[in-house]
Amino acid sequence: MFEDSWYSFVPDYQHQRTPSRTQHAGHRRKESLLQQPNGTADRTDTPEPLPALFDDRELVDSPPEPTLARRAKSYSDFYDVVRVQLSGQGAKKKRKQRRSGRSWEALAVPDSVTSRLPVEEDGHDDELEKALLRASQQEYLLYHDELAMTERHLGTLVDDANSALKILESLCQSFRAVDEQTSSFQAQCDGLLTEQKRLQTLAEGVGSDLQYYTYLGSATRRLNAPGAGRLVDGSAFIEMVTTLDSCIEFMTEHPSYRDAEPYLARYQSLLAKALHLLEVGFNNHLNKVSAEISRQIAATQSESARHALAYGRFEEMVFESYSLIPNVQAVVARAYDEHGDAYSTPNAHVYANTANALFHSYWAARERDLKPIIQHDLDVFKAEASESIESAARNFVKQSFERSYNEASMFGKMFAIEPHYSTHPKSAFVALKSHQRSLLTGTNVTPISSNLQPVLQSSDLQTICNLVGWITNEYLLPDYDEDETPSVGRCRELAARLLAEHLWAFTDAFFEAEIVKSITKAVVPPEALRIGPITNGDVASNAFPPVKRALELLVMFDQSMPKERCQRNSPVVFKILQQSIASLQRAEARLRSSPPPNKASNDIPTDPDLFLIKNLLMLKNELLTLEIGDIHSAAGPAVQTAAAATSLQHFSQIWDTLRPATLLGGLWSSFGTLSGYIPGSSLWSSSSSSSSLPTPAAAAGGGGLEVQDASEQLDGLLRQGIVAFTRRWAAVVVEARAAPGRGGSGGGGGGSGKMGGRNWVRAERELDEMLARAFGGQPEVVEKLKEAIRIAAEGMGRGGGTGGA
Template identity: 70%
Template sequence: MYEDSWYSFVPEFQHRTAPSASQTTGHRRKESLLQQPNGAIEHADNANSLPALFEDQDRDKSPPEPTLSRRAKSYSDFYDIVRAHLAGHSPKKRRKRRRNDRSWEALAVPESVAARLPGEEESHGDALEQELLRASQQEYLLYEDELAMTERHLQSLIADADSALKVLESLGQSFRAVDEQTSSFQAQCDGLLTKQRRLEALADSMSNDLSYYAYLEPITRRLNAPGAGRLVDGSEFTKILSTLDSCTDFMATNPSYRDAETYLARYQALLTKALHLLEVGFTNHLNKVSAEISRQIAATQSESARHALAYGRFEEIVLESYFLVPNLQTVVRNAYDQDGQPSSDPKAEIYANTASNLFHSYWAARERDLKPIIQHDLDTFKTEAKESIETAARNYVKQCFESSHNEASLFRKIFSIEAQYSTDPRSAYAVLKSHQRSVLTGTNVTPIASNLQAVLQSSDLQTICNFVGWITNEYLLLDYDEEETPFTSRCRELTARLLSEHLWTFTDGFFDVEISKRITKAAVPPEALKIGPVSNGDIASNAFPPIKRALELLVMFDQSMPKERCQRNSPVVFKIVKESIASLHRAEARIKSTKNGTDPDLFMVKNLLTLKNELMTLEIGDMRSNHTPAASLGAAGLQHFAQIWDTLRLPQNLLGGFLSSAFGSLSTYIPTRIPGSSLWSRSGASTPVVPGITPGGGGEMMHDASEQLDEALRQSIYGFTRRWAGVLNEARGGAGAGAGGATKLGGKNLAKVERELDEMLERAFGGQPEVVGKLKEAIQIEAQAQVQAAMGQGQGQKRSVVTRV
């Protein structure tokens, strides 16, 4: 921090030892307090020294040897040395001063003697004292010099700053004066600059607009050159397309420019030519690849080798081009987005046409390459179908789904789009679907459906239902325990399209044929019109044969179709129920005409209840059961009879007056019973209601099969209970039933009639005591209602038995 010359103020004396004098025994002289031992810095006291004694001056008149402090290496070390020095000697100074003062008092010399002392001795002591004082205060003098130098520098800086401020002030005044004098000139300059910028912008705009006109000639020369076909395999082809797009957009958005329409047409023609070059180049490239791949596939007989050549090797060779495939992907992406949806750009139609041609060329080449593989798979499928159609169909579907996934993956790598399902006719999905070929395109499932239908056409309905149910449960229904992969997602999509577009319609056609054959046009022998006993507790064992077949068809349809197709909007379910009801009505008419001993109303109740119970068991329609659906046709019986009975609101709930409190209130759902009428109708008319025909006879078909079944069941139950209530009243002895009054039954007594009724119900509903009990209860209630009605007519009281709420 400081120069060495700053510390050279104190002269360097050689260290020496003070001479020792011999001490006398009488008076011993003390050593001079001004003398310092060599190397003892902590005992030196240079600041306050006493005058020399006379005897010391006589003996040695030279000044004592000073002791130098250690030179400080830095500013901080210097302060540390000074503090240590002062802290170590300050107490001793005070004690020495007191002792020295006492010494001076003891050794005081009279003034007379002091006046006689030599003068040089006194001046010599003062000079020495001053020199020692300066030596001890050297460090403070250095601080004083440093502060003085700093002060001079600060004063110089202040003076320079004052002069600079004065100069700046004068310059500011000069600039303000110049600004005031040149304001008009500055305004003129600003105007000129604004005009210059406007002219520059106008010139740039004109230059930019003229550039769209300048692109025509060079692009025309390049596209019409002899080697223009090589452009599609280079990096400049994309630049040409983007330039043509920009020029076309400019001319289309500025039709007022000179010759804009002419240039627009020419640019569009050049764009079409460029895209045609791409089509030709890609087709030639595919032909080269196809020639090599097809030859290798035909030469091998290994299925794994064929698969590797058809997909792995084909992909490798096609993607070996320099820029042909990237240019191809650019064109396709200008027409469609990543999911195959059409682009909103006005030029997308031109690119979409080119993309369609590229797709056509690609699938034509793939069909040539895969023709041996497709034919081999089809021959294998037909061979396996001779042994088991269902097993062969399952294997063929698995194989086709795997091939379709591979084709879709290869298509995505080449064209850089994923053709998702879409109903838009401009989408890539619609374009690919329109290319009906024998090869699976990833979106075209027609080849699978055609081959399956050709083989399944010769099988029976059960086999078709088993296969459709398998493919629905295997691929369409999502299993939440497994994570959905791209392959499973594509299989679900293909399955949904295969079923909805082909197999469901195909299966419905088989059901229509079976319904017409086994229900509508079924031959019914006379013994089938009788109700036999129930066997093995199966309520359907003694059902009408067409109804049995209807139950079988319902079970097959439910097992092969998802629940959404089994609801009330299913045409197959509606036709099964409708034709079953019609078949029962035809059988009822034959029973009434032949009088074979079968109760026609009980015959209808028996078969309609069986059909209704099966519909609820399978959860078909809007009806839902709290029970587990039956696994097969041989269920224990009428599991849902209580629910059916409550829904129908049978006659015991339709009585007014004294029975209303016992059986609950009425509902608008319940049809009105008119006394004297043989049937119920929702309008209250006495005309019989034929299922499928409106009460007014308009011939309009009822669209709800469940309501048709409920209506027919109500009519049959009421007809059965009303007639047998009259029989019981006659057996009891003269109570009339019906509008025509009562007729005696001769020798038939009440016990015999009740026994006959029990036998009839037990034969029809053996093992179903609930059904028998409800029907007998309804008959008794109806009998009481008839008695009350007869009594009211006899008393001249004209009132309605049932009122509609």
């Protein structure tokens, strides 16, 4: 509260005793204590000598009095001055000591003298006592004064604070009274502020909504002005289109607003007019550029110069406009995204129609410009096709893919989109694909097919398969890394679409026509029903001609198509197998109905079952070699269910005819290891159900049920043929063993057993010749068939009968 300097005004008490030291500094002789007082005045001064004694003691104990030393006149005189000073101090000390001793001796008064001295009165001086008390308590009194002063200050502060609190309390009461008096006024003010904010918000909303009404006049004046066509080449055009779009969207979202419907109609009309102006401006610009480019292309014969004019110069002239192309790109971007997918905004269909019209105009201009180049390429292709159709077709495909990539790149620069493959009806890909033109685009591959098919129509099936296989191996099968160039990706997409949309169907039609020509309606002479000897080690050399052609067609189809297309559910493979099986069944029926050969001739008759086994084994082996699985037709679910049920019904009957099952299963499972055309163990696998196949006789009569899996049908026929062949020859073996005289040298005419005019030796020789002719070069097959016949004969022998031939 107070600074330290405030307490320093009280002088130090101990400094007051300094004058007492020099009170008796003189050298006078003190009065003797034995002297009697000679008056009342002397009697009052008797107590004074005691303080003098204390003064003398203090003089003895205190340092010497300061004296002024003589100043030395020179350096040599300095020692003299010091010596005199020291000697003077010593004498003074001795003198003081002697005098002090004499003073104590003077006080030693004898008791006799003391008894005769008068008794001093005990005088009490209150003032002196107070002075002494003050002198002894001077320091504490100072602190007491300080504390008193501090207390007074603190009391003053407390009083001030109390007065301030009283003032504040009075102010609070005043404010409270004012607040109570002005509460209603404050409520009214708050209500006014709330109403002001509401009105302000309402005014802002009205102003914001009003702009959608006020823009009608401005847009109408701008679009109906005489020079409105120049707007499409300015940067303000897209801003106007954006504002019109916002106005249309606002009127659509607020149909309850006043005059919303007529304003909506007028805004839509203005938007359509603005987009129409853009179309007209874009067409005029393209026509101007196209006229110049077409004239220059027609004037030159150099292919490199034409290419430079059609792409480099065209791009340079088209993009010379100020803001026309950016406005076109902005309008297209309101209809489609960068991948060509359509937007679902309210006005997206309006922009989509405009974008499609712009696309149409662009391709029409490009077609006019590139017409001389396209015609020249077609003339070259036709000229090369007269020499080699396959080579000319390959060059034409490569050239078409390159031009399609260039056109797609130019289209992407023009409209800032790259349409990807899509089947959505509103996508840009479908819109561009619908423009059927002779010009190749990034989405239209129809011109390639339309130019290839007329030339390929006059060629053979092998040429078509070679071309389709080359496209597949060149563009679809190679595995490219992730860093493939855009041109490679574009060619891969074009090749896939060209094959899937055009060439595969075209090739399938050729295959079906060839199947009908060479298998279904093939003319089979009688000599073709015989199994001739194998020539040049080719197991297919003595096959049935329709079957041999079927094998060739299977190989051609497999080499020209991807594995995914020919492994399962291929209609071509299904028809090849179906028609081959039907042709074999017809041939088998002819063999069974034909009369036996003349005994006089040495011709070996053709066994119908062996004929069927031979050709079916070749078909089955070819399917396994080409890794072709189950081949289903496009039958409905009801037909497939019926076929499966019938297959389960015939499966137990087929299996029962192959007793004993374990021996036959182990026997035929070894066929998979043969190096020729014997199929694998799936032929006799119990896991695969047999098809509902008619017997050969029923098939000949035409009463069979058509199944939907050609592979199962083939397996079922093969099982039936093998069972019929082994059973029939097993019956011959059993009959020969039961006849008397088997194995004799010929004996008498009636002694030898007759087996239909032939003995066992001739029958065994006939069987060997028949198997050797059918399966020449395949001794394993011959041995397995003989072993199967022997096993069947043993079973018949144990059963006690032939079992029927």
